[in-house]
Amino acid sequence: MTFFDTVLEVLKGDERFFTEDGALLRNAVYEAAMRMDARLIKALYENGQTRERFFTDVDGIAVFDKVGFGWVIENRQFLPDSYTRFRNKIGLVNSRGDYIAASGDVALVFPYKDCVLEGGQTKEDQKRSEIFYNETLAPDEVDRLLYPKVFTGAKRYTKEGAQEGVTEFGEDDNLLIKGNNLLAVSSLLPKYEGKIKLIYMDPPYDTGTDSFSYNDSFDRSTWLTFMKNRLTVAKRLLSPEGAIYVQLDYHQAHYAKVLMDEIFGEENFQREIIWRIGWLSGYKTADNNWIRNHDTILFYSKDSKRLKFIKNYIPKEEFKSIAASGAQRYPIEDVWNASEYDDLNSIAIVSYSGETVSKMLDPGDEVKGQKSEKLIERIIKAHTEEGDVVLDFFGGTGTTAAAALKTKRRFIVCEQLDRHIDISVRRLQKVLEGEQSGISRRNNWHGGGSFLYCELARLNQSYVDAIEKAETDGELSALLREILKSGFISYRVDPKKIAENAEDLNALSTAEKKRFLMEVLDKNQLYVNLCDIDDETFRVSDGDKAFTKSFYGEV
Ligand SMILES: C[S@@+](CC[C@H](N)C(=O)[O-])C[C@H]1O[C@@H](n2cnc3c(N)ncnc32)[C@H](O)[C@@H]1O
DSSP states (O other), rough: OOOOHHHHHHHHGGGGOTTSEEEEEHHHHHHHHHHTTTHHHHHHHHHHHHHHHHHEEEEEEEOOOHHHHHHHHHHTTTHHHHHHHHHHTTTBBBSOOOOOEEEEEOEEEEEEEOOOHTTOOOOOHHHHHHOEEEEEEEEEGGGTTOOBBBBEEEEETTTEEOOOOOOOOOOTTOOOEEOOOOHHHHTTTTHTTTTEEEEOOOOOOOOOSSSGGOOOTTOHHHHHHHHHHHHHHHHHEEEEEEEEEEEEOTTTTHHHHHHHHHHHHHGEEEEEEEEEEOOGGGGGGGGSSHHHHHHHHEEEESSSTTOOOOOOOEEGGGGGTTOOOOOOOOOOOSTTTOSSSSOOHHHHHHHGGGGGGGHHTTGGGGOOOOOOOHHHHHHHHHHHOOOEEEEEOOTTTHHHHHHHHTTEEEEEEEEOHHHHHHHHHHHHHHHTTTOOOOTTTTGGGOOOOOOEEEOOOESHHHHHHHHHHOOSSSHHHHHHHHHHHOOOOTTTTTHHHHHHHHHHHSSSSSSHHHHEEEEEGGGGGBBBGGGTTOOOGGGOHHHHHHHHHHHHOOO
């Protein structure tokens, strides 16, 4: 009989703790312990084993350790089957049955174009959605993954153009960083921990149509692990008065709520904002059901007692035209764009204004999921003053950066796809030049300012990019040879075994080969770590060294 069985036996004497079918009401037990229920304490005292474990003798008085008992009741090994089953149902355990909020797993997500999957699609189609490859690393596989990284290729953009070879980071610089956001944002910790006023996240949603679900293993718990890793760093970066907004839809909003409650604490849950996203027309109305028409934005504070919230109103001149009201201003509800006062339309609706990147830049630059500047402006103005930093992990087309520039805030934005970085840079150049779409007029924006672009210095990430671009089996074989010769390979891989099984490898499809090559790479060595900056092996240029050192300060 294990100790857990003994506890269960003791509890069996109390009918309050069991359903009619004999299932244990774990919460009822926990609550009874916390309020020092006499009957429960007596039962635990009467059994020798539980007495020894949960009671301490102080001068002849037995003192009950309710916290220790609560811990046992909450423990996963206590009734693991039913509990694990339950947690699995709500998606908050990973494949090994560990709590996502407590596990050390790291979900990486790479851009990944699979030529077989994409074969037959036109160039335009390929732009429609991006393919991601994800891999979850167990805690014992992660060592230097989240160390601060070396930056490379810093360029400063102003309305006059781009200045290459920047070697100094200015304390007021805006930053657009190319690279995997988990690693990029972890690199911000030495400099910005506890200092960021506002974080906005607009992650890929893990929908059936979203390419995020491409990899079979990318199920809900992997998506949650992916988010947990990023939210944990986000929390560390937030200042005590800071706020975080995470934009979701019905696929993940409720799972993300449970996860965020665990990470930030329920007391920091501030609002669930419902954003009505569009007019009803076309295919959208065809559903024989209530028509889906909103996003959910979860808003949490770092510390509910110190949260800074700047109350803004909708001024009369901005009421929707149909409003017939004597009111001079209107407070903003947690349901956005759904009253006659509130005009906060989605990008699809305001596209005529020229804010969509395909209108602003080039018709081929369409990006699904672009948000409107007005949405970000509302969030920015509720939590920051001019000069404060706004951080966005999932840059996309650079909406947060554009809104921050136009409202005179500073920004740090990460994005890993070449194409989205390219679009963001071209869009932001126009913003510096004073383009007048989006929120420009409302903020009297006429251009100016600057931003810095830089990348995480790549190591194995160069191979990730090459695998992504490869189109033939021949290219992949050559890449594998190169990786085995000069790349950093995972400790799990034995090159001899690969050679012995060459025939099986050849029999794989191109997509499978790509996946295999990705798995061979040691993910701890995707980018150059700051601690290796002076190591000759990594050939960091003098310019990159100077820029990186000026960013981090003393190293
Ligand atoms: C929904 S879009 C964001 C759209 C953005 N809010 C806008 O208004 O354009 C999500 C973005 O996250 C990027 N992304 C996804 N996973 C990432 C990762 N691990 N690191 C960096 N960027 C990532 C995608 O490439 C995509 O551009």
